[in-house]
Structure formats: C-alpha cells, structure tokens
Amino acid sequence: MPAVAPRSGEAIFASAEHVNAELFTLTYGAIVRQLLTDLEEVDEVNKQLDQMGYNIGVRLIDEFLAKSNVSRCVDFKETAEVIAKVGFKMFLGVTATVTNWDAEGTTCSLVLEDNPLVDFVELPDMCQGLHYCSILSGVIKGALEMVSMKTEITWIRDMLLGDDAYELQVKLLKQVPEEYPYKDDE
C-alpha cells in the first residue's frame, strides 16, 4: 500500500467542520469563571484546567492522527514542529512557532502570538497567579503521552499577565518504549 502523504494543518482546518470562535472562547471563559467560584484557590483552578486539558488531549490525539496522516516523527524536534504547525492549526486555526531549543534537543518553547482562547479576556486583580490557558498545556501533555512521550510543560510567558506572547516550555522527560504484545485485558 502506498504511504499516504501527511496533510498540512491548513488543509485539515479548511476541511473540518467549524464553529464560530466566540462560542468556544466564551464557553471556556465561563468554565474558568465557574471554576474560580467553585474551587476558590487559583492554584487549584490551574490544576483542574490542566487536568481537563489532559483528558481532552488523550482523546484528541486520535482525531489528530486520523486526519493528519502524520507518521512517526524521527525526533522530538519534528514532534514539536508538527504540534506547532499541524496540531494547533487544525483545531484552533492558528500556528505556533518553535524556539529556544536546548543543546540536547529535548526542551523547546512553543510561542503563540494569536490565541483564540483569550479573545475578550481581561483578568481582574483577584486572579493573580492564574494561568488562564492551562488547558492548552494539558492538551499537549495528554496527547503526547498517548504517543509514548512523557513531558513536563511550563508556562513561560502569558499575555494576560502582561507579556508579549504566550510561551509554553515543553520538556521531554522520557520516551516510553511501546511494549508488545499488548495484553488483552488492559
């Protein structure tokens, strides 16, 4: 069977079903707001948003693999580029840039200048310490874990906190080798 060529993020985004981003942005905003009311602690809200993202990423990776025809990446550098150019694009309609690689090639930054999650968002003073977009880091972590990569993700820059872009540092902790054969009861 001939290999199917990987599709670009633009092409996948163009062929997907769309919804207006306002609904998405406002729904996310309402969730964050409700979590702040229910959980009270900003740290706990960060944690829960990250967890929600993780759960989403675990499921979203299937759609990503099915639609993108991306095959195994040769190294983590390629993985990061694919997330930035294909992953972000096909779901959110924006791309990220990959920078700040360390010498070992296991840590890099994803920089987002345009982020649909934060349209119309302003944080009041009581939200000090809130990483509003924590769901994004969770999604990346969850998705990567499904393809055997354990990562640690840290927010470096956040426009809602006054920075000039959103920067997520992605650190590859370890690549879990896939084990064959899979056990039937797992």
Add this chain to the structure above:
Amino acid sequence: MGREVSESCVESLMIEMVSSYCDRFYATKPELAARRIEAIGYQVGHQLSERYTMERPRFSDHLEAIKFICKDFWSEIFKKQIDNLKTNHRGTFVLQDNRFRWLSHISLDPSPDGSDTSASLAENKVAQAASMHLYFPCGIIRGALTNLGIPCAVSADISSLPACKFLCPGLFICGTYKGLG
C-alpha cells in the same frame, strides 16, 4: 466572517466540562453538578445574545425575542434554525431542533440485550447522561432570553431520546414568567 475554530474544540470542551463536574467535582451530587453546568451555559448565552443583538432595535414582545433565538441566535451557534416552535400563548414556548448537533456526536448506547429491568435501567442511565449534556444548552437559552428581558426557566425534554438515536431531537421548553419581564 468572524474567527472560527474546529468543531471538535467546542465539543471536546463541552464533554470534558460535563464529565469534570459530574464525575470529579460533584460525583455524589448530580443536582449540584447540573446547576453548575447550567450556570456556565447561562453565562455563555447571556454574553452571546448581548453580542448578537448589539445592532438591533429592541424586540417589541416576547414572541419576537423567541423568534430571534430560534432563527438568528440558533444559526450563529448551530448553523441551522430551530425546526419547530410551539406556544400555548400563555408564556410557554417549545423549541424543537430535529437534529441537535451536541447530542448527535455523543454516543449514548445502552446495552442492547438483557432482561427488561436491566434494559430500563440502562435507558435510565442513558437518559441521565444525556440530560447532563442538555443543562448546558438549557442554560444558554435561559441566559440569552434573560438578557433580552425575559426571565424564564428552561428545561429539556429527553423522553424520546433513547428511542431516536439517529435523529437526536433537542426539545427545549421555556416557561416565561409573565408580568416579570
């Protein structure tokens, strides 16, 4: 045309929001989970209707406002209008969407065989799970109508749900409080 995101973004977010509230935050208190989910919807509906009516004159009566919800508002969110609007002319409106998108992608499949009791139990479970997903759109409608000056209570009728797996009708009942609005 405004900015768009893929439909899976909104769907994933909604599914995860419902499961976070039902299975994690309020696992033992479904009625509290339901109230929170409805509140999130209310906030969204309130803000969306504010945005979508910015350049419109005020609605002359309740029916005009409801029609706006069925046509323009629904189209903005679902790219289709409400299929059927009924009213008893005493303040209750029934909005029917014959193919409600947010339910059509959620699999609510009860186990097909088994004795009568387990089948009805399974149906019950399905109905409960589906109703959790309907608190969000109910909240959206209530938020939107409240923003248009019509305080109301909105519920969803899911009695026909498990039977109509493919049609996925969404039936929303808006009871307005006449005299308050």
